[in-house]
Amino acid sequence: MTSPNPSRPVRRFFRVLLPLLALLLAFGIGLLWPTLHRPALRLNQDSVYPGARARASWSEADGGVIDVRPETGQAHTLLVLYPGGLVRPQAYQWLGTALAPLGVETVIVRFPLDLAVLGTGRADAVIRRYGAGKTVYLAGHSLGGAMAAQYVSGHAGQVAGLILMGAYPAGNVSLKSQTTLRVLDLMGEHDEVAKASAVQDGLTRLPAQTRLVTVRGSVHSFFGRYGPQAGDGPPTMTHAQAEAQIVAEIRAFLLGQQK
Incomplete structure (x- = not known):
């Protein structure tokens, strides 16, 4: 009578396990690839x-920025912009x-993996490099807006105003005490990512003078x-129609014509 070979169950186990691990690894790489492999950065x-x-x-200075400035003349205003997550x-x-x-110079920040978090x-280094002699504002879209609010919460008086685009402060971030900070809060009518209820809740952590549009x-x-x-x-609405309203609101805000 032949004795059982204890190594056979082990080999069968690994024959099943290894393909499964390979499949899980491939699936994980597929999920992470859009984050790890960022599209090329191309101007214009x-x-x-x-x-x-x-x-x-x-x-490439200060981690990488796009600097958009007036074609002629000097800028009197600096807008530092934090992009949305993975954008x-x-x-x-x-x-x-x-x-x-x-007369606005806009400096758009690149983050590692395109994640402002x-x-x-x-914004510290960007303001030091580009902000001399200018009125400085900070803006952010989505995750970038949340991180812009977080920055402002720890740097009272560093910027004249904050622009949130489809964004709101995190639950542990409050700007209520910054009574001189001007805030423009832009909310998409059909935005299902930064939903109206979340944006409205975020108002409770923003200064009383915040303008929600x-x-x-x-x-x-x-x-x-x-x-x-x-x-x-x-x-x-078309993308172009939405952009026209966004620009009109930001223009009025930056020029001090907040309604």
């Missing part, structure tokens, strides 16, 4: 705005172009130019 690919022109350049910074170059004729304090017919992805976003609502 989708930055045209009607009636506006600007000069844009890329700098490439060039998606917001259009906004810098739109604001440049007003990995570099909340990046609903961008008619718009959705979460309309604050940038990066295509549709999973989980977002359906728009009832």
Whole structure:
């Protein structure tokens, strides 16, 4: 009678386990690949705005920024912009172009893996490099807006104002005590990523003088130019129409014409 070979069950176990582990590894890489492999950063690919022109350049300084400035003349205002999560910074170059004729220099920050949570304090170096002699504002879209609010909460008096686009402060962040801080809070009418209920709740952690504006017919992805976003609502206005309202509201805010 042949004795049982104890190694056979072990071999069978590994014959089943190893393909399963390989499948799980491939699945995990597939999920992480869009985060780990970021698309190329290219200037001027989708930055045209009607009636506006600007000069844009890329700098590796301070972790990497897109600097969008007036085509002629000096800027009197600096807008530091934190992109949304996993959104490439060039998606917001259009906004810098739109604001440049007003004398606004927009510096769009690149974050590691395009996640502002990995570099909340990046505004420090950008303001030091570009802010001399200018009125400084901080803006952010989505996750970038939450991180911009977090930055401002720890740097009272560092900026004149904050612009939130489809964003709200995290639950543990409050700016209520910053009574001189001007805040413009832009909410997409059909935004299903930063939902109206969450944005309204965020108002309880913002200064009393905050101006909340609903961008008619718009959705979460309309604050940038990066295509549709999973989980977002359906728009009832064109992207261009939404951008026109966004620019009009930001222009009035930066020029001190807040209603």
